[in-house]
Amino acid sequence: MMTSQSGAVPALFTAAVERGTFTLRRARQGDLPRILALLADDQLGAARESADDLVPYERAFDAIDADPAHLLVVGELDGDVVATFQLSYIPSLSRKGSWRAQIEAVRVSEVLRGQGVGALMIQWAIDQARERGCSLVQLTTDKSRVSAHRFYERLGFVASHEGMKLTL
Template sequence: MTTEPAAAPALMTAAVEGGTFSLRRARKGDLPRILALLADDQLGAVRESVDDLAPYELAFDAIDADPAHLLVVGELDGEVVATFQLSYIPGLSRKGSWRSQIEAVRVSGELRGQGVGALMIQWAVDQARERGCSLVQLTTDKSRVAAHRFYERLGFVASHEGMKLKL
């Protein structure tokens, strides 16, 4: 007999238009919904594929096993509607300070503009502060102009030019 894992405790809960929004640690069973969120835009639609879950499951296991990383889902009345990853990175610069990296932020299309994303980012910033980080950083594709405005409204500054090398 297979039993469902116990419900993960809420990391944060808030009343929003349409119900109760909460954040919790992602479970492997959330992967199909997380992948649907990641694929729900012009960039993710070509990068993500749910035909083979194996590489995503391996990545999930690595993230879940490492205390420096946290994969989070946001639920609206029990339905997964958002996700992001929060990582903690030690560094020598800035007097040996830690920084926090926010990655893969996604909110279901019908909820964008309703404050859910701001709640998630504020929670992540608060977590970084509690962990003693001196900086929270994130990257967003140059084509995501609306995302740039969103992060700027939350106080983020486009202070660096990011570069990537595709392997």
């Protein structure tokens, strides 16, 4: 579902939280500056992300937005973008040809961390994966993000594999 930058995007999920109303919705291209600020709001992201040139991010956004196997989500608190993640669906021959869901680039504004917003997002993503018939939800988190490891473990994730990456 491609959307215009100014078009209204329907809510995917809404919940009352301590600070107001939290809503998940499909991201719009106009959300990119705020999404990039969230991605850059830690030691790892600060070195990798930059809003100085939006063109590569706009290309990536367009590819994600055009592919029904991918969903870029933002979380709003009373209309302000305060969180983001990407949910992708991947077919696999393993696990008897089942589908899996991949959660990527999870970020919650520092002022909201520890208040349940991240848990709401991840639980929504897990529910979507179930509805889509996935047999597995997977994610990666940098080894240095120890608090993120504890967060995901509280939600039932198990560090069952050793992930490897090759930067190109």
